Amino acid sequence: MGRYVARRLLQMIPVFIGSTLLIFCMMYVLPGDPVRALWGEQSADPAQIAALKHQLGLDLPLWHQYWNYLTGLFQGDFGTQIASQRPVADVIAQAFPVTLRLTIFAFVFTVVAGVLLGLIAGLRADKALDRVVLFFTLLLISVPSFVLGFLFQYLFAFKLGWVTPTVQDSEAWGQLLLPAIVLAGLSLAYVTRLTRTSVAENLRADYIRTAVAKGLPHRRVVGVHLLRNSLIPVVTFLGTDVGSLMAGAVVTEGIFNVQGIGNAIFEALNRREGSTVVGIVTLIVIVYLVASLIVDLLYAVLDPRIRYA
């Protein structure tokens, strides 16, 4: 077990180096020069551009730039932003907690509401309630998140006046509730459908019949025997979902003015801030890797037949 985890952690190192290299190259081949763009449509000054590039090391060949980046990274230096001259580590440290909060909120909402709805629908498969849930999830899947965002903004902020239309303080938990629900919408629908199918199928399984025949109380049959076995596909989905919730929040963050990772990476891409993009994407890659490790470990918890040596 310990060895398994250690092996998995060690595997992350080549993935880490590979992904930084890949993203670094991608940023390099993107058209558009970030230093030149600082001048915009105004008269640019070639001498100053050259001097600035030299100072930032952007005039070096690609391999040299990457080497400088990597060696900096191992000393805890994520690089410096070209325009703002702020350390990239600062930028990340500011945006990451906000996104983390948003993600946790959205994630908890997805799990609680999704599994519950899925369970109810699955237990009453093909009845009226099931149809309602199916219709509701279909709606969530087909409606783009920005439509949902504007709709919620209109409904809850302007019609009902419960909340402010945008997030006034990205660090306040309560204000992140609305964007979190919007963000969770799509995942919620998937989790509900996955749970429903899995529960409906396992209801017909032999071990459930046995459990019922043994005279176990209904709660225990559903809560332990049925749910535990039905959750494996859901957990698989949730594991990868953490990453996409974090990185995919650009639109939602924009609507509600949340200054998180999505916003930061979008802006960095727009301004061709290579080191910022590489730093953030690498971080998201790590989150993906850790999440998938946890998912694999959770399999063993859910299904005792699965073991790691």
Next chain:
Amino acid sequence: MRGSRSVKWAALAATVAMAATACGGGSGSGGSSAAGKPEGYVSINVNEPQKPLVPGNTNETQGAYAINSLFTGLVKYTPEGKLENANAESVTSKDSKTWTVKLKKGWKFHNGEDVTSDSYIDAWNWYANIANNQQNSYWFSDIKGYDDVHPEKGKAKKDAMSGLKKVDDHTFTIELTHPVSYFKEKLGYYTWTPLPKGFFKDPKGYGQKPVGNGPYEFEKWTHKKLVQVKAWKGYKGDNKPKNKGVQFKAYSGYEASYQDVLSKNLDISPQVAPKDLAKRKSDFGDRALDEPFAATQQITPAFYSKSFKDVDPKVLQGLSMAIDRKSITKTVLQGSRVPATGFMPEMVKGYQKLDTDIFDYNPSKAKKLIKEGGGVPGNKVAIQFNADGGHKEWVTAVCASIRKATGVECVGDSKPDFQTELDARDAKQVKSFYRGGWVADYPLNVNFLKELFDSKAQANYGGFKDPKIDELFRKGDKATDLDATVKDYQAAERELVKKMPSIPLWDYAANVVHTDAVDNVKIDFRGDVVMTDVTVK
């Protein structure tokens, strides 16, 4: 079974650890107070300044708001675009080559230090020095000795420009390499502001916590959230703040800020997103302002491209007349722009009514002119634009208008973003037209003509070159008094109508919305809200 048990614990521990770190990260920064606005302050959506707040480096709208509130230079522009003395008692010159500046006495920086001749001379030398990587360094290129501190290659040879000489604490002279009759107009740009002594010891620190001599003093800058300044009691200028302070709040877009003004969580949004343009009047009534300012949108032919190589200007005149500016500005742009009547907006000094009909919509004459001029190769043109700037709608409309009026096929050539678009211009890969335009550095016709159509101008990406125009520009540059320069440039503009270096489309208007909690919202010539004038009810 033992294996599965330990796995269980490991998984649990991992989940708990993740949750714990998340919460830890949260509470660390969550301690700061909720975004409250102090009494009497005005809040406005101005996104995070892109760069440290140094007058020599800032050249984008966001940073300019902060710089303009924190620093005051020798002269400044009124909201109407008139030039008046600010920190200067007088700026005079007999030959437009050597300028004498006399400073008003008693002006101080926010830290109590006196504003003297040295504050200006040292600052300008620092901005101009190539080693300091200041983006506005080229502003100082007229000054004698600029080449020593900012050579085209290599390091600076000296650390001061020989053209700047101190006479006494409140007088200094500026010697230029050649006469520039509108030099005083240039001084109105915020790059020409002074710096306190402490800056030179710690430029980085001062870039985050600037100390200036302007109407407001710096309070705090919470990155990605807000820049806050408060009215400074010691300010000696006549544009004293009529409010107690300003919060420049960062928003990811104008959609969000519009909603916040609507719900009164924000006082002013200096722009309106295309999505909300149509409903701004019904939402805000007379609190939705459309104030024209000194900026123009044009489509500029690339004279090296297949479409326009050795083109007869008549073709371009014809294309210009094929664009129905009135309907496009009214419908597609929702009245947020004003149809162009020349190569610069009306408020610019030196604007003239041009005796021409090339800005009118006239399909039959357009067709005739294009035919006379020999037509467009391939009967097709393209307009290059960047897809991230909200230009697609009007490009499509302009193309439709050209197609309908003349039968010339017109398509939008979309580049994903502004950087890529600029790249194509720099690399001379524009296929026919590109989206040109200019925002005034100083509201003078020279700025709109020389920077775009001089054969040597950096921003002349289309490669327009005409000896007669260059000659007229030179003549204007040599004139030693401002009126003569303006007149020469006006003559050049009249000539440009025949040469068509570009097709002006429309002039900009700032679309501002504000709540009823603030009043007296005015726009300056750059389209920015004049923060010192805003009053709080």
